[in-house]
Amino acid sequence: MNSKKEMSLAARNRLAYIAAAITVIFAIASGVMLYVQSDNVYPLILGVGALIYGPTCLIFYIIEIVKGVFKGNEDDDPEAVEAE
Numbered sequence: 001m002n003s004k005k006e007m008s009l010a011a012r013n014r015l016a017y018i019a020a021a022i023t024v025i026f027a028i029a030s031g032v033m034l035y036v037q038s039d040n041v042y043p044l045i046l047g048v049g050a051l052i053y054g055p056t057c058l059i060f061y062i063i064e065i066v067k068g069v070f071k072g073n074e075d076d077d078p079e080a081v082e083a084e
Helices: 009-035 041-067 078-083
Strands: none
Touching: 009 041
16 A cells, blocks of 8 residues: 555646646736837746746656656566566
């Protein structure tokens, strides 16, 4: 049994919907800023987005590495088949 706490499917879906909504809001805001040719707010939006999403992606990437997402399945290992 896995002692680590895992997110439920409903929590994952809710988090995905929130991330998608934030992405759409940033895309719309970026489009509006380009349309009105604002040269002050657009770099600010990009900077804030980079400061938020850059470290967040790094943290989730490290979590996935710790979970062993890149470990191969032993059934797919050709050397293990030859050794048997």
